[in-house]
Amino acid sequence: MKSIEPSEKRDHSPVLVFTYGNPSRGDDAIGPAMFYLLERYIEESNERDNVELLTDFQLQIEHAVDLEQRQGVLFIDASQSSESPYEFHQLQPQRDNSYTTHAMSPAAVLAVYRQINRQQPPPSYMLTIRGYEFGLGQGLTEQARWNLQQGFDFVKKLLSTNVESWPKLKQF
Amino acid sequence: MTSELETAEHPKGLKRTVIEPLTRVEGHGKVTLLQDEKQNIKQARLHISEFRGFEKFIQGRPYWELPVLVQRLCGICPVSHHLAAAKATDMIVGAAELTPTAEKIRRLMHFGQTLQSHALHFFHLCSPDLLFGFDDEVRHRNIVGVIEDEPEIAKQGVLLRKYGQEVIRVTAGKRIHGTGAIPGGINKSLSKDEIKYLKRDIGQVIEWAQQAVELVKRIFFEHYDYHMSFASIDSNMLSVIRNDGAFEIYHGGLRARDEKGNTIFDHIDYSCYGDYIREGVKNWSYMKFPFITSLGQENGWYRVGPLARVNNCDFFPTPLAERQRREFTGTAEGRTVQSTLAYHWARLIELLHCSESIAELLNDSDLYGNELLNKGELQCCGTGVIEAPRGTLFHHYEINDDGIVKKANLIVSTTNNNQAMNESIRKVASQYLDGNQLSEALLNQVEVAVRAYDPCLSCATHAMGKMPLQINLVNDKGELLDRLEKRASGEINRTV
Numbered sequence: 007m008k009s010i011e012p013s014e015k016r017d018h019s020p021v022l023v024f025t026y027g028n029p030s031r032g033d034d035a036i037g038p039a040m041f042y043l044l045e046r047y048i049e050e051s052n053e054r055d056n057v058e059l060l061t062d063f064q065l066q067i068e069h070a071v072d073l074e075q076r077q078g079v080l081f082i083d084a085s086q087s088s089e090s091p092y093e094f095h096q097l098q099p100q101r102d103n104s105y106t107t108h109a110m111s112p113a114a115v116l117a118v119y120r121q122i123n124r125q126q127p128p129p130s131y132m133l134t135i136r137g138y139e140f141g142l143g144q145g146l147t148e149q150a151r152w153n154l155q156q157g158f159d160f161v162k163k164l165l166s167t168n169v170e171s172w173p174k175l176k177q178f
Numbered sequence: 179m180t181s182e183l184e185t186a187e188h189p190k191g192l193k194r195t196v197i198e199p200l201t202r203v204e205g206h207g208k209v210t211l212l213q214d215e216k217q218n219i220k221q222a223r224l225h226i227s228e229f230r231g232f233e234k235f236i237q238g239r240p241y242w243e244l245p246v247l248v249q250r251l252c253g254i255c256p257v258s259h260h261l262a263a264a265k266a267t268d269m270i271v272g273a274a275e276l277t278p279t280a281e282k283i284r285r286l287m288h289f290g291q292t293l294q295s296h297a298l299h300f301f302h303l304c305s306p307d308l309l310f311g312f313d314d315e316v317r318h319r320n321i322v323g324v325i326e327d328e329p330e331i332a333k334q335g336v337l338l339r340k341y342g343q344e345v346i347r348v349t350a351g352k353r354i355h356g357t358g359a360i361p362g363g364i365n366k367s368l369s370k371d372e373i374k375y376l377k378r379d380i381g382q383v384i385e386w387a388q389q390a391v392e393l394v395k396r397i398f399f400e401h402y403d404y405h406m407s408f409a410s411i412d413s414n415m416l417s418v419i420r421n422d423g424a425f426e427i428y429h430g431g432l433r434a435r436d437e438k439g440n441t442i443f444d445h446i447d448y449s450c451y452g453d454y455i456r457e458g459v460k461n462w463s464y465m466k467f468p469f470i471t472s473l474g475q476e477n478g479w480y481r482v483g484p485l486a487r488v489n490n491c492d493f494f495p496t497p498l499a500e501r502q503r504r505e506f507t508g509t510a511e512g513r514t515v516q517s518t519l520a521y522h523w524a525r526l527i528e529l530l531h532c533s534e535s536i537a538e539l540l541n542d543s544d545l546y547g548n549e550l551l552n553k554g555e556l557q558c559c560g561t562g563v564i565e566a567p568r569g570t571l572f573h574h575y576e577i578n579d580d581g582i583v584k585k586a587n588l589i590v591s592t593t594n595n596n597q598a599m600n601e602s603i604r605k606v607a608s609q610y611l612d613g614n615q616l617s618e619a620l621l622n623q624v625e626v627a628v629r630a631y632d633p634c635l636s637c638a639t640h641a642m643g644k645m646p647l648q649i650n651l652v653n654d655k656g657e658l659l660d661r662l663e664k665r666a667s668g669e670i671n672r673t674v
Contacts, residue, residue, distance in 0.1 A: 030235070030250035062354050063253030066298070068340040122333045142251075143235045 019058035020077040021169065023161070024069070026062050027084050032144035033137025036084035036154050037061065039146065040135070043158050048165075057165060065110040070118040076128040078169030080161070081112040084150075085134035091153035092160065096173055097130045131164075131172055133157060209624055211607050223462055224600050224628070236586040241270050241560075241577050245359050248573070251588075254298075256354065257291035257346055258566035258591075262573040264359035265429070265562025269449070270577060272554025273362040279547035280363035285428050286539045287349035287358060288564065292427060293383075293532040294342025295567035296484075296525050299632045300390060301335020331393070334386045338529075341383050345536060348372045363551035373540055380537045384498070387530040391502050394526045398519070406509075409518040409602040409627035412437040413479065414470060415486035416455075416594065418565045419445065423492030425499070425531065427565035433490050434470055434480060439514050442470060448563040451572060457589065467597050468589060479597035482569030483631060484524035489514040496538070499531035518602050521630040556581075566591050568632050592633040602627040 023044060027037030041061040048057050060072060065081075073079055081097070099116035110118075112132055119127040135157045137150045146154070164172055210223045232251055239247055244263040249256035261284060268276065276284070343353065350356025351366060358364055398405050419433040420426035431445035432454065446454055457466040458475045469478035480486070489507070494500040506523060509515060515524075539545065559576040569591030576585040592599075606627045610620050 028250060028253055060353070063256070066339070067301075067336045068343055070336065071340055118336065122336055142232070 018075040019054075019056055021057045021165070022060065022072065022076045022079045023057060023082065023165075024060045024062075024065075024072070024079065025082040026064055028063050030143060032139040032141050033084050033147055033150040034140050035146055036135045036137050036150055036157075037082055039154055040082050040158060040161070043154075044161065047158075047162060053165060065112060065115050067110065067115075067118055069110075070115050070122060070127075073115070073119050073127055073130070074123070078172065079128055079130040080133060080164065081130065082133045082135070082157070082161070083112075084137035084140075086137060086140070088134040088136050090136040090149070091156035092133055092135045094131065094133050094160065094175075097132050099127060129169055129172075133161065209603060209628075224596070224603055232588050232590075233586040236575075236588075237583050239583055240581050241267055241575060241583055242361055242581070244573075244575065244583070245361070246355065246357055249355055255291070255295060255566055255568065257287060257350065257356070258564060258571055259573070260350070260356065261288055261291075261359055261428075262562040262564050262566070262571045263575075264361065265564065266560040266573045266575050267361035268363075268562070269560030270557050270575065271361040272557055273552040274554065275552060276363055277547070277549040277552055278544040279367050280550055280552070281429075282539055282542055282544050283349050283364050283367060284359055286536065286545070287346055287356075288428050289532040289536045289539070290342045290345025290349065292342075292567045293387075293529055293536070294339045294346070295632075296529040296532070297335055297338035297342060299567075300394070300522065300526060300529070301332065301338070334390070338383060338386055338390075341379055345376060348376060360551075362553045365550065367547055367550060368545045370546060373545060376536070377540050380533065380540060384530070384533045384537060387526070387533040388498060391523075391526045391530050394523050395505075398523055405519045406517045409606050409630065410516055411518065411598065411601045411605055412516055413481045413598055413601070414442060414473070415489050415514060416470070416480045416482050416570055417487040417490040418448070418563060418570060419490060420495075421445065425487060425491035425494045425503075427487070427528075429564070432563075432570075435490055435514060437514055437516060439489075439512070442472065448572070449561040451561065451563065451574075455589075457593075463596075465593055465596050466589075468594055469597070479601075480594070481598045481631075482591055482594040483521065483567075484528050485515065485518075485521045486569065487565060488524040488527055494527075494531050496531050496534035498534055499527050502527045502530060518627060518630045521632070525632070568592060569594050592631070595631050595633065599628055599631055599633065602630070 025037035025041040025044075027034040029035045029038040038061050041059055044057075044059055048054055048059065062069070085093070097113050097116055099120045100111075100113035112130065116127040116130055135150070135153050137153075138147050139150075160175075163175060167175065235251070236244070236247065244267055245260050248259040248263045251259050264284070275281075346356065347353050348368065350358035358366070414434055414436050416432065416434045418426050418430040420430045432448050432451065433444045433446075434442040434454075436442055443454055454471055455468050456471050456475075457468050459466055467475065467479065469475045470480060471478065488503055489510075491503070494503050506515060506520070506527060509520075559574070561575075562573045564571055570589075571591050572587070572589040574587040575583050578584050603624055606623050607620075610623050
């Protein structure tokens with residue numbers, strides 16, 4: 007079966023930015039909030055052919071299919087444990103040894119990609135933005151909003167640079 | 179039955195074992211096992227605390243927002259909440275019936291949702307237990323382990339789930355936060371290109387679904403006695419049923435049967451659910467304990483979900499699933515199938531039925547019809563009930579004159595299974611906990627029992643950096659005897 011493919015299958019944009027989180031769970035909304043910031047930015051900067059944005063509540067096995075034919079992938083998520091305002095690092099495929107694979111790590115999604123495609127995934131990076139409160143019905147905390155803005159500025163810098171140069175970019 | 183274990187007579191003199199959170203289960207749960215000085219299990223309780231706030235989250239919002247808003251309750255089954263809320267708001271806007279186009283597109287969406295959810299559960303969450311056995315090395319029991327050893331099966335799981343997601347995307351308009359169902363109908367029909375796109379792979383999906391049922395049967399029969407007895411409990415069964423007794427997951431009356439298959443009630447209008455089902459409370463749990471009113475709380479608890487649905491229906495309206503149902507119910511020798519692990523088998527029969535039903539619907543010209551909405555006189559309340567992948571899901575709303583929700587009551591599938599999960603845990607713990615040492619094997623067996631229900635203990639918060647598992651062993655004096663911590667990397671540390 008080759009045709010069960012990502013939404014509205016077409017020529018893939020070279021860069022995929024995948025944000026995730028629940029918009030109604032406090033600072034878990036950092037991911038979807040970043041999606042909306044980037045959506046406007048990409049529209050205004052005419053980057054639609056180069057960058058595709060996707061968002062979801064959490065990562066799952068089928069998201070490995072979304073990575074196909076990309077030159078680079080950037081995952082963006084809230085984190086309760088990262089440095090403030092954010093951390094950025096390159097990902098490697100890794101078997102997810104955690105039990106809770108219902109919320110897969112990006113590295114585990116890359117591992118699924120490698121297994122089902124029998125090839126290495128595209129160069130992939132993780133941007134985790136520090137969050138603090140994650141209760142149902144809560145909004146973003148003030149500190150998370152500030153972190154989100156810092157992260158957004160950093161992503162703009164990434165998207166204006168070739169993927170090959172991403173590892174050289176400094177965080178702050 | 180082990181219900182006498184729920185509350186010990188003198189709990190202060192007991193040793194407490196805490197297992198939290200459950201793994202490969204949505205959200206966080208905690209299991210507490212209390213032992214006496216002879217190391218017998220005296221109490222077993224499944225604590226789930228994450229359902230607080232659902233109703234409050236909804237109150238004060240306009241009713242027309244509900245089908246979209248409630249999707250944020252759960253990142254795993256947003257479509258179930260979407261459709262249950264849409265059905266409740268159909269009643270509120272006075273739409274006694276939907277147009278054929280609206281109803282069939284909603285059904286298609288629901289079949290897609292159930293297919294992808296069941297595919298995720300079998301291939302991703304539970305098949306590692308079944309394929310490799312409960313005692314397999316822990317890190318080998320996740321999906322990546324399956325992919326490594328059974329790459330074709332794993333790939334089928336990924337692509338089956340992807341297909342279900344595509345059905346949702348096409349019918350709901352978006353991958354997530356879809357707006358397809360609205361009060362009184364839907365907001366768009368399908369184009370011929372969309373139907374053609376979905377038709378392209380449905381033959382393959384049916385073939386894989388058939389193979390999956392054969393696989394689970396093979397596994398089940400290889401260790402038949404063990405699979406039939408593990409965490410097995412006698413329970414009543416509740417589900418929605420079609421007017422003619424056929425299997426139904428979108429719309430129908432309520433049917434309840436006891437463990438012998440005797441009917442307790444049948445074809446009940448679900449808007450009267452409060453006359454037949456009550457929600458009991460216990461002082462140690464935030465989650466309620468629903469029961470069949472006429473039987474009382476002690477005897478009236480029930481199971482929902484695939485096991486209940488396949489047991490309760492008289493037949494499947496699709497031929498391949500019906501053939502499988504006959505074989506399934508044939509194992510019960512005139513009773514209902516009560517094996518907890520038979521949930522997996524029933525789930526895959528449903529997956530097959532969903533794939534057959536999707537194929538049928540894709541040939542129905544109503545899918546690209548133009549009549550999308552029905553409306554009538556505004557009502558002050560509405561109830562929507564569907565069979566979500568995990569079981570019967572109730573949404574009940576009351577609104578004020580301005581259309582604002584003033585009261586909401588949700589009974590989610592996992593709540594319906596609350597008592598049953600407790601009973602299954604007690605059964606396992608009574609059989610397998612030996613001595614005062616926590617073991618990874620016991621933990622896994624408790625989790626295997628709970629996972630069979632496919633519970634969704636919470637919703638989609640998933641922020642990185644959380645500790646996925648901690649087990650504490652505390653004696654009757656409150657002293658911590660033992661603690662195991664399992665990190666996201668799979669590393670296990672004993673910290674006492």
